[in-house]
Each structure stands twice: as structure tokens, then as C-alpha cells.
Amino acid sequence: MSGWRSKELRSFRCALAGIAGAVRSESHVRFHLTATIVVAAAAVWLKATTTDWLWITTAVAAVWVAELFNTALERIVDLASPGQHPLAKAAKDTAAGAVLVAALYAAVVGAIVLGPPLWAAFFG
Numbered sequence: 139m140s141g142w143r144s145k146e147l148r149s150f151r152c153a154l155a156g157i158a159g160a161v162r163s164e165s166h167v168r169f170h171l172t173a174t175i176v177v178a179a180a181a182v183w184l185k186a187t188t189t190d191w192l193w194i195t196t197a198v199a200a201v202w203v204a205e206l207f208n209t210a211l212e213r214i215v216d217l218a219s220p221g222q223h224p225l226a227k228a229a230k231d232t233a234a235g236a237v238l239v240a241a242l243y244a245a246v247v248g249a250i251v252l253g254p255p256l257w258a259a260f261f262g
């Protein structure tokens with residue numbers, strides 16, 4: 139394998155290891171993994187359209203990106219500031235706020251895209 143390819147492969151493996159590590163160590167990330175599987179299963183069951191899938195995958199990706207950055211930031215803060223510090227608190231709370239914004243966006247997208255067909259499937 140050429141040097142370029144093996145370097146790319148190593149970077150890809152490191153990225154996957156980062157995601158796997160976050161899933162193993164963070165209960166919030168495991169909750170997002172479960173939610174992702176449930177939402178994907180519901181979208182398949184409800185025969186979501188291409189546009190529906192675009193909204194759903196955008197919302198799911200937003201939550202994952204925010205949560206993974208939040209996890210990375212928590213680790214950097216713990217490394218840089220093992221003791222209590224107001225700036226460490228502000229950094230962690232702000233990153234947690236980013237996850238909250240992404241999660242609220244995902245909830246709104248889920249309610250708009252999957253809400254009506256779910257309602258019809260159960261009560262229609």
C-alpha cells in the first residue's frame with residue numbers, strides 16, 4: 139500500500155477509534171447511538187421519503203458532531219484543569235449547551251418529519 143494510502147487509513151482508524159472510545163466511556167453518547175438506531179428503524183418502517191431522510195440524517199449528524207466535540211472538549215479540560223476552575227466550568231457548560239441546541243433541533247425535525255406518519259400509523 140502506498141504511503142499516502144496507509145496514512146489516510148491510519149487517520150480513518152484513529153477517527154473510528156475516537157468514536158468507539160466516546161461510545162464506550164460516555165453514557166450520553168450511548169443514548170445517542172440508541173436514539174439513532176430507533177429513529178432509523180422508525181424511518182424505514184414509515185417508508186420515509188428522500189427529503190425526510192435528508193432532514194433526519196442532518197439532525198442526527200448535528201447531534202453526533204456536537205456530542206463528539208463535547209466529549210473531546212471535556213477531555214481537554216480535564217487534562218488542562220484537573221482542579222476546579224470557573225473557566226473550566228464555563229467551557230464544559232458551553233459545550234454542553236451546543237449539544238442541547240443540536241438535540242432540540244433533532245427533536246423538532248423528528249416531530250415534524252416523523253410525527254404525522256407515526257400518528258397516522260397508531261391512531262389513523
Ligand SMILES: Nc1ncnc2c1ncn2[C@@H]1O[C@H](COP(=O)(O)OP(=O)(O)OP(=O)(O)O)[C@@H](O)[C@H]1O
Pocket residue numbers: 164165166212215219220221222223224226227230231234
Ligand atoms: N474542572 C472543573 N472546574 C469547574 N467546574 C467543573 C469542572 N469540571 C466539571 N465541572 C462542572 O461539572 C459539570 C459536569 O462535569 P463533567 O466533567 O462530569 O461533565 P458531564 O457533563 O457530566 O459529562 P460526563 O458525565 O459525560 O463526563 C460541568 O458541566 C461543569 O459545570
